[in-house]
Each structure stands twice: as structure tokens, then as C-alpha cells.
Amino acid sequence: MTARAKLLARLMEGNQDKSFTFADAEQLLLQAGFVLDGGKGSYRVYRHADSRKMVLPCHGKTVKPVYIREIRKLLK
Numbered sequence: 001m002t003a004r005a006k007l008l009a010r011l012m013e014g015n016q017d018k019s020f021t022f023a024d025a026e027q028l029l030l031q032a033g034f035v036l037d038g039g040k041g042s043y044r045v046y047r048h049a050d051s052r053k054m055v056l057p058c059h060g061k062t063v064k065p066v067y068i069r070e071i072r073k074l075l076k
Contacts, residue, residue: 004031011072017065022058025071029054032075048074 001009004027010016011028026044030036034046034054046054052074056067 008075011068011075014069014072017068018062020063020068021061022056022063025056025063025067028071028075029056 007024007028008031011020026046029046032048034048034052037045037047037053039045039055042058044056044058046056054071054074056063
């Protein structure tokens with residue numbers, strides 16, 4: 001199993017939401033076809049070709065579970 005597949009499997013399990021770093025969350029979005037569309041300050045905006053949008057804050061090392069749940073909903 002590749003690192004990419006392991007990361008996606010960890011996301012879909014849903015029991016480790018507190019352990020995702022900003023780099024993990026960004027990698028998941030970029031692999032799913034989202035592109036960085038700017039941002040302001042410590043927030044980054046990612047957009048998908050089908051008009052889905054995700055605003056991801058990069059405060060500190062880990063991402064809050066609410067944002068991980070939102071990414072999970074976007075990728076299903």
C-alpha cells in the first residue's frame with residue numbers, strides 16, 4: 001500500500017481526525033484534483049474544477065477535526 005493510499009484510508013476511517021497535519025490535509029486535497037487558489041493571511045483556498053471549494057487554515061501544526069470532516073465529505 002502506498003503512502004498516498006494509507007493517508008486516504010486513514011481519512012476515511014474517521015477515528016484519527018485529531019492527528020492530521022496541515023501537510024496531510026493539503027496533500028489529500030491536491031491528490032483529489034483541488035488546486036491552490038490563493039488565500040489571505042494564514043488561510044488557503046483550494047478549488048476544484050467542478051466548483052467545490054475548501055478553505056483550510058494553517059494555524060500551527062495540526063488541523064482541527066472539523067476541517068478534516070469537511071475534507072472527508074468533499075472526497076466522498
